[in-house]
Structure formats: structure tokens, C-alpha cells
Amino acid sequence: MAEMSAMPPFRNAADIAAFAATSLDARLAGRDLVALFAQTAAVEPTAPAVDYLPRGMAGDDAVRFSRQALSDGATAIAAQLRQHGIGPGDVVASLLPNGPGTVAAMIATLSTAILAPVNIYLDVSQIGVLLIESRARLVLLPRDPPAAIAATLDAVRSRLPAETICLDIDTASLPVPDPAAVPLAGRARSDRVALFHTGGTTGLPKFVPLTAFNLAAGALISRFAYGYSDGDRVICGMPMFHVGGLLACTLYPLASGATVVMLGPLGYRGEGIVGTLKQTIAACAATVLVGPPTVMAQLATDPPGRGTLRLIVNGAAALPRALGTRLSDAAGVPVVEPWGLTEATLAVTSGPRDGAGKRGSVGLPLPYCAVKAVRTDASGGASGDCDTDEIGVLAIRGPMVFEGYLDRPSAQQPFFPDGWLDTGDLGRVDADGFVWVTGRAKELIKRGGHGIDPGMIEDALMAHDAVALAAAIGRPDAYAGEIPVAYVQCHPGAAVTAADLLAFAQARIPERAAVPKDIMVLARLPVTPVGKVHKQALKLDLTHRVAEAHARDVVGPDAALQVDVTPHPLHGLHVRLRVPGKKKAAVRQALAAFTFHAEVEAID
DSSP states (O other): OOSOOOOOOOOSHHHHHHHHTSOHHHHHTTOOHHHHHHHHHHHOTTSEEEEEETTSSTTSOOEEEEHHHHHHHHHHHHHHHHHTTOOTTOEEEEOOOSSHHHHHHHHHHHHHSEEEEOOTTSOHHHHHHHHHHTTEEEEEEESSOOHHHHHHHHHHHHHSOTTSEEEEEOTTSOOOOOTTOOOOOOOOTTOEEEEEEEOTTTSSOEEEEEEHHHHHHHHHHHHHHHTOOTTOEEEEOSOTTSHIIIIIIIIHHHHTTOEEEEETTTGGGSTTTTTTHHHHHHHTTOSEEEEOHHHHHHHHHSOOOSTTOOEEEEOSSOOOHHHHHHHHHHHTSOEEOOEEEGGGTEEEEEOOSSSOOOTTSOBEEOTTOEEEEEEEOTTSOEEEEOOTTOOEEEEEESTTOOSOOTTOOGGGSOBOGGGOEEEEEEEEEOTTSOEEEEEETTTOEEETTEEEOHHHHHHHHHTSTTEEEEEEEEEEETTTEEEEEEEEEEOTTOOOOHHHHHHHHHTTOSOGGGSOSOEEEESSOOBOTTSOBOHHHHHHHHHHHHHHHHHHHHHOTTSOOEEEEEEETTTEEEEEEEEOGGGHHHHHHHHTTSSSEEEEEEOO
16 A cells, blocks of 8 residues: 555455455555555645535535645644644544544544544433543534534533533534644554444443554555545445444545545435435446445435446445345446444455455455354353354454453453454354354344344345335243344335235245244334444334233223333343332233333332
8 A cells, every 4th residue: 555556356365365465564564544645645635535515415516625635624623633732642522524624623633632433413411421431632513513413512512521622623614724734643553543432222332442553454454345546436425423434435535545425414314315316426426335224225226327336335234135136236336245343443354346246245354354253152252163154253353453442341342362353243154265144143033042043034024125124123022032023114105014024024034933923014214323223222112012012911901001111231121111000010920021121110
């Protein structure tokens, strides 16, 4: 990466080995992510870095910012940070929507301090907790926030401790530095430069610290995986508080000389943006699209013409096999599904961009990355490596793997012996080295002690033409512990019943115990801010249905009954019921066989 020459082809494992024959240190030559971007600006300062579409769709007059303008903007913001006394050990939290000013602020912070992007769609109290636990000394806030998040950010601002510094950023433009401003500086290899929070939709959030070397390694690995070059125009519609939006869609392409096409401040969440994405891709001459499965599902119904588009990259969550096939065939371009996680600075595997992959696989381990499947014992510890095609817990090792969660004891760190990261994903590695993710260890549906992979059910349902999204989860059951059920979102106008879908799935699921006992068709499945189906929300809904049904059987159809289900840090889910006082004991007994924690109170 010492020069901006084109990446070699990525057709197979031999191409990966040939690339990795030159050491990572030799390719990086001591540079971090900021220095890699600065090099592109030095080589061709007037080349476009960001094309910003204010409304995020075709028909906008794109505002273009050159590499030099972006570098200058970052230099100006870095100077402001230093004026506030911010240095390498300080945490700077970002609550910024997408925009060129946000990109500049991120680069400035990576050059100066520790960047901690925070999910702007959380509620005010959750954001407050993250700011406190990250020890943020300064908070970046938008000068003119979009209406969708303005009230939240105003409330956050009003509740900040007096000692916390606020720095307002114009996210839609770039500042001009003082002529005497200190140029952007690179960071030492071991410097901690970023702090991402993760786990907020499934449990208590954890902080993932990443070093300058982690990010530089991730940039090089991603450049090889996707073949980024100065001729690319990469769509950025994912939020920049997420590694997908900040790294995969923005900083990694910029460090490779590509242009980032930014879809307004809210990206894919903006009104009308996904519905007009096909036209936007054509109007902006985009070459690479990165997006979550929810976006892929909508594109599959109205695919873009090939035109300039050369690659579609799924991100944020697993892509159902049938959906990936449908989109690739319709668009006429490869759809690759990388696999990785925040703790590994994003991608670890990817399907070949220039060769034949294996549909359903997440591809081959990328250069400098190692992947294996591990057998585990009852306590979750490693008990040996799996054989070829044997399913186990996937473990990874390499220069992109983080050092461990912030402020967590060793017992809570996700590592097997010898530095192998326990990803929590179940999967296998085949004889050709392709990695197959079969599910999440924590998402397995445990029916009578038998583990059922929800992906098997979801793949079967996604093969139906009417289905846009599917999510399988375990319904609490007094006898079996859990039984499989599914939630489905259909394409607009689709005429299909739950019974139709159940019959369709039953014919395609080879394991009888995995056939869902019920299918619930919703107008829209809940999704996280980055486009993952929000299974925690579905688990809350399903547990509510079960608790209410069993309590109703006891209290009768017309009696007063209140049911609330909330996440709980110790019990997972906490069910609180208010019932007629004389029915309390009977309701407790009816719910005692379930694994969820239930609290029953008198309503009268």
C-alpha cells in the first residue's frame, strides 16, 4: 500500500497467499489510517474525496469535496481539539450524523485523541450512560441536527456534566484551517485511537478499543477484499457511528483513493432514500454499494442495472442465501458477503470479487487473517479444533483483532488460548478453506436440549418470493424449554398467508424439530439502526404473548391484566404481571415452568 497502484485479483485462496507473502509491516511501512489518507491527498489533492447528496437521492446537486479540502477540514478540527486541551489519551465522543464535516471530524480525532462514536438513535439515558462509561472528555455535536434526532441531541446536550466540553460541527461542510495550523499527524502503532460500543441490542454494552495498527491493517485487508481504487465511487448509506458506516463505507475507501458518495445525514434511514436507491446508483455512477440485508431485500425487488456498478457488499448482518442469489442474478454483479465483527476491526473473510465463490459461504479468510472452528466444553472453553466441515465456534486471529474489552476482567474477555478470538458465531471450514457461518451460539433455539440453528428456518422462508425478511427465534415453552417460531415481513402487495408460508417452509426444512410451530406475519420487522433484524425486540414481543396467554387462561377472558416485558442484566428478560389479587398464586404457578423471570403483583 506504499503506492496507490491497483490491487491484484482476488479469485481464490492462491491469490490471498500470494498477497500475504509480502508482510503487513512492509506494505504499511509504519503508516496508520490517517497517514494512508494523507498520502492520497498528497498524491492527487484535487481528486474528489466526498460527493455529498444533501437529501440522499438522485436529483440532488452533489456537493463535491476534494481530498485536499477534506484533509484541510480535518486539520482545522484537530486544531480545535488541541485548543480545548484534548490529547492522545482523551476520549472524544461523536454524536454526529453523516456528512463531510463528520468525516473530517473523525479523521481529526483519530489523529489527535481516542474516537468514541455513539449510536445517535439510542434514547437519551442510554447515550448518557455510554458517555459516562467511555469517560468522554469532549462530545462532538451537530450544529444543525436533522429533525429526526434534534430533540434527542438537545436533551443529551442539556444533561452533560459541566466539565464535559461540547464542540459543534457543521456536518454538511468543511472548515478551513489557519495557515499556521499543524498538519495531521500519524499515530504510533500501539496507540489506542478508537472506542466502539457493541452489544447494546442484546445485552449490556461493551466497549471495543482499537489501535492505530488495527485500523491500518483493516484498511489494507479491506482494500484487497473489495479491490478499492481511485476509480471507485462507494455509496455510504450506513451510519457513521457503526464500523460498517465509518470504516467499510468511508475511511477504508478514502484511504484507498476512492470517492465516497454520501447519502445525506441519515443515510438509508432518510425518507425516500432506499426507495430511490436504484436511480441514485445510476445518477452517481456508483461502482460499489455497501448495505445491510434490509436494503438488499428492497433492491432485489427493483434491482439496479449493471451500468458502472461492479460489486455489492452485504454488511451488518448475515444475508439469507436466497436473497443474495436473487439480487446477484437480477443485478448482474457479484454480491459478496464478508464476515467479521467490531472486535476484529470489521472484515475477516469475504467471497472472491474476481472468481467463483460458494453461495451461502462467507468466503475465504482474507490476507493475514486466520479462521478455525473450535470444539467447546460445557463451560464454553475450547476443548480442541474441529475437523473439516465440523461445526464449532468460529475463532479468528490476526493483526486486526482487538486487545480485549475496556474495563472487563479476564474472565469476561472473549479469547480462547493462544490469542484466538471467540466470535460467538457457529460455523465450519470446508476442505477448500471456505468459511460457513451457521448461526450464533447465543441464538440457538434450545428445544428439549437440542440446538436448532435459526438460519435453517430463515433460509427456507427467504426462498419464498413473497418474503422480504424472516427471523426465527425460540418461543418459551413449559415442556421443551423453547420451540421454534418465525416472524416474517412480506414484500408490498404480496398475497400469502401464514399457513402458506408454514407449508412452504415445512417442505424445505430437513430437520423435523426445526419446523416452526407458528409464523407471524408483520407489516414490518423491527430493525436496528444499522439494518439488522432486531431479534431482541421480537423476543420481547414473543415472551409477552406467551406470558399474557398463560396468565389469561388463569384469570379469565374479562379480568384485568397487565403484562410488561423488559430486558434485564441478570435474568435476560424480566416479565412483570399485574393480576387480580386472588389469582396471584395461580398465575405464578402457571408461569413457574418457564425459564424467564416473572414477577406477579396484585392489580387491585
